[in-house]
Amino acid sequence: MAMVLYELCGIDEELRFSPYCWRVRYALAHKGLTAETRPWYFTDKEALAFSGSDKVPVLVDGDQAIADSYEILRYLDRSYPEAPLLGDGMAESRARFFKHYAERSLAPAMLRTIIMDLLNAIHPKDRDYFRETREKRFGRALEEFHSPAKGLAQLDAALEPLRGQLKESDFIDGAAPAAADYLVFGSFMWARVVSSADLVSNADPVYGWLERMLDLHDGLGRSAMRVTDVEGAYR
Amino acid sequence: MAMVLYELCGIDEELRFSPYCWRVRYALAHKGLTAETRPWYFTDKEALAFSGSDKVPVLVDGDQAIADSYEILRYLDRSYPEAPLLGDGMAESRARFFKHYAERSLAPAMLRTIIMDLLNAIHPKDRDYFRETREKRFGRALEEFHSPAKGLAQLDAALEPLRGQLKESDFIDGAAPAAADYLVFGSFMWARVVSSADLVSNADPVYGWLERMLDLHDGLGRSAMRVTDVEGAYR
Structure with a gap:
C-alpha cells in the first residue's frame, strides 16, 4: 500500500508551501520512497483527527500514522534504514x-x-x-x-x-x-x-x-x- | 612523553581565556588525556614558529605539532579513538x-x-x-x-x-x-x-x-x- 502524506495547500491545490511538509518530501525522495499526497487546509482539523494531530505533515504508512516532520524523519530512519537521514x-x-x-x-x-x-x-x-x-x-x-x-x-x-x-x-x-x-x-x-x-x-x-x-x-x-x-x- | 598545549594567557600567567584553547582543554579531558600547558602571549609569534602557526592553540604530541582547535579535535579523534569527540x-x-x-x-x-x-x-x-x-x-x-x-x-x-x-x-x-x-x-x-x-x-x-x-x-x-x-x- 502506498504511503499517504497530508500536505498543506494554498490558493491552488498544487501550491504546497509548508516548510515542515517540504522536509518530509525531501526525506522521502532521499530514501527513494514515494507517497501519494493529500491536500489539507489549516481549517480542516477534523480531517486529521485519526492521527491524533491537528497539523500537517501527517504520514500514513500501512496502519501507522506519524505526525510532526522531525518524528516522520525518525520514523523513516527506523523503518527504512538505507540512506540514513538523521543517523544515530x-x-x-x-x-x-x-x-x-x-x-x-x-x-x-x-x-x-x-x-x-x-x-x-x-x-x-x-x-x-x-x-x-x-x-x-x-x-x-x-x-x-x-x-x-x-x-x-x-x-x-x-x-x-x-x-x-x-x-x-x-x-x-x-x-x-x-x-x-x-x-x-x-x-x-x-x-x-x-x-x-x-x-x-x-x-x-x-x-x-x-x-x-x-x-x-x-x-x-x-x-x-x-x-x-x-x-x-x-x- | 607528555603532550604540550600552548595556551594564551593574560595579566596573570594562570589567566587562560582563549575560547579555542578551552575547546582543546575540554577535548583532552573528554579523552582522559593530560597535557602540560605552556603560557603564550599574542606577541610571542616566534615561540610558535616550529608549528607553522602564529596562533594558539598548538598541541604537541611526540613529534607532531597540530594547530587550530578544530584540527586538534580531529587529530585527537584519529589518534585516540576512544570516546569520540566529532565522530565520523x-x-x-x-x-x-x-x-x-x-x-x-x-x-x-x-x-x-x-x-x-x-x-x-x-x-x-x-x-x-x-x-x-x-x-x-x-x-x-x-x-x-x-x-x-x-x-x-x-x-x-x-x-x-x-x-x-x-x-x-x-x-x-x-x-x-x-x-x-x-x-x-x-x-x-x-x-x-x-x-x-x-x-x-x-x-x-x-x-x-x-x-x-x-x-x-x-x-x-x-x-x-x-x-x-x-x-x-x-x-
Whole structure:
C-alpha cells in the first residue's frame, strides 16, 4: 500500500508551501520512497483527527500514522534504514539543532519579510484562521509585523554560521545532503513557494547551496508550483 | 612523553581565556588525556614558529605539532579513538556547524559586551597589538565597538536555537557532552574568564547547560582562574 502524506495547500491545490511538509518530501525522495499526497487546509482539523494531530505533515504508512516532520524523519530512519537521514547518537542529536535553527532563527526572520505574501498564498477559507492565530502570537496586526527591512537584516545575521559551513562543503551534511540540509531547506522552500522576495544574494555561499538543493532529486524543489505560477493570484 | 598545549594567557600567567584553547582543554579531558600547558602571549609569534602557526592553540604530541582547535579535535579523534569527540561522516559535518555558530553568531555578540573587560584581562605587553588588530577588523575604536546593549540583544537572538536544543536534552550532543558542546562552550569560558557580565539569565535553558558544563571533568571550567581572582586587576 502506498504511503499517504497530508500536505498543506494554498490558493491552488498544487501550491504546497509548508516548510515542515517540504522536509518530509525531501526525506522521502532521499530514501527513494514515494507517497501519494493529500491536500489539507489549516481549517480542516477534523480531517486529521485519526492521527491524533491537528497539523500537517501527517504520514500514513500501512496502519501507522506519524505526525510532526522531525518524528516522520525518525520514523523513516527506523523503518527504512538505507540512506540514513538523521543517523544515530551524536549525529542525531546534532541534526536536531538544525530543526531549532530553522524554526527559531531563520523562519522568524523570513516571516517578517514574506508574511503578506504568505497570507495572499493561503486559501481564502483559511485566511481568517491564519490572521487570528498569528496576530495573537505576534501581539500585533500582520501589517505591523511585516517589515522586510528588519526581516532581511535579521536573516542576514542568522545566516552567518550557515555561510561558514557552506564555504567548506557543498551541503550542511558534507559532500552529500541529509537531514540537516532538509530541515533547513524546508524554510527556504516555504518562502520560495509563496513569495518572489530575494532572501539571499547570489554572492552568498548560501545561494549556491539553495541552487543545489533545488536541483536535488530530479528538481523536486525547482519544479514545485510557486504563487507566481497561479492564474489570478493577485501579484 | 607528555603532550604540550600552548595556551594564551593574560595579566596573570594562570589567566587562560582563549575560547579555542578551552575547546582543546575540554577535548583532552573528554579523552582522559593530560597535557602540560605552556603560557603564550599574542606577541610571542616566534615561540610558535616550529608549528607553522602564529596562533594558539598548538598541541604537541611526540613529534607532531597540530594547530587550530578544530584540527586538534580531529587529530585527537584519529589518534585516540576512544570516546569520540566529532565522530565520523554526518556527525562530523554537523559538528563543524557548531564551530561556525560559536565563532560567527555567539562570539561576535559576546564581544560587543565584553571587549573592554577583555582588553583589561590581556597582558599589558599585548594590548597595543590587540587594539590595533581589532580596531582594524571592526573599523572603529574599541570604545565605540563596545556596546553591551547591542551585544546582549544580538546574543539573545543568537541563542534561540540553542535554547530549543537544551530544552530537549542536557547537552547539545544528547545525554552526554561531546564536540558540539565543547565547540560552543569555549566562547562562554572566554567571556567568563575575562568578565563578570551576566550573559544568560538563570531562567534560560542555556543557563542550566552552562552550569553542567562548568561542573564537567571535575569542575575544569568552574575552577579556572577569572580576572576577578587576580590581585590588582583594576575591577
